[in-house]
Amino acid sequence: RKEVEQDPGPFNVPEGATVAFNCTYSNSASQSFFWYRQDCRKEPKLLMSVYSSGNEDGRFTAQLNRASQYISLLIRDSKLSDSATYLCVVKPNSGYALNFGKGTSLLVTP
Amino acid sequence: SQTIHQWPATLVQPVGSPLSLECTVEGTSNPNLYWYRQAAGRGLQLLFYSVGIGQISSEVPQNLSASRPQDRQFILSSKKLLLSDSGFYLCAWSGPGNTIYFGEGSWLTVV
Numbered sequence: 581r582k583e584v585e586q587d588p589g590p591f592n593v594p595e596g597a598t599v600a601f602n603c604t605y606s607n608s609a610s611q612s613f614f615w616y617r618q619d620c621r622k623e624p625k626l627l628m629s630v631y632s633s634g635n636e637d638g639r640f641t642a643q644l645n646r647a648s649q650y651i652s653l654l655i656r657d658s659k660l661s662d663s664a665t666y667l668c669v670v671k672p673n674s675g676y677a678l679n680f681g682k683g684t685s686l687l688v689t690p
Numbered sequence: 691s692q693t694i695h696q697w698p699a700t701l702v703q704p705v706g707s708p709l710s711l712e713c714t715v716e717g718t719s720n721p722n723l724y725w726y727r728q729a730a731g732r733g734l735q736l737l738f739y740s741v742g743i744g745q746i747s748s749e750v751p752q753n754l755s756a757s758r759p760q761d762r763q764f765i766l767s768s769k770k771l772l773l774s775d776s777g778f779y780l781c782a783w784s785g786p787g788n789t790i791y792f793g794e795g796s797w798l799t800v801v
Binding site: 611612622624625629 | 722778787
């Protein structure tokens with residue numbers, strides 16, 4: 581089983597729609613969780629950390645469910661500029677490496 | 691503020707040629723440093739990480755090597771490139787909080 585799994589998509593949504601991505605992780609002792617955004621042929625950039633109580637940053641909401649070992653990202657009122665690949669990232673409780681999912685592709689259309 | 695730069699941004703190398711990618715971090719001391727590779731259609735693969743000068747850990751056996759001659763400098767090398775070494779190479783650093791920040795990346799095409 582892969583460390584971090586995501587639906588690759590693509591998710592094609594119209595402007596203004598709400599879209600949600602899920603990500604599952606295999607290591608129950610994982611301690612830190614993040615969502616990164618990667619534009620085509622660019623480096624990944626931190627979108628937001630994911631906290632146990634859930635957190636929101638503008639149109640973006642992240643949730644963590646430790647019991648079921650998944651995290652989610654909700655994007656409200658989608659913009660054309662949200663089109664990108666969204667990477668789920670999990671930090672195990674030991675070692676230095678972060679485990680990256682392969683990413684979910686989002687395309688927001690006019 | 692902290693910044694990270696890596697170079698070159700793009701390179702095309704013949705099979706069997708050497709490789710050197712360089713990365714420098716500014717604005718922080720004693721960062722953890724990483725080299726990742728992203729092959730076409732694949733996720734990010736950790737190649738090396740370093741917690742200090744001269745301290746390198748390899749995650750994947752391969753024909754690549756890494757060195758950290760200075761606190762803020764991380765170098766990825768190869769003596770002889772393979773076609774399978776093609777990909778997007780990313781240097782990254784992390785500090786407290788486990789958040790990782792990437793350089794702009796280097797696109798390597800081995801021909």
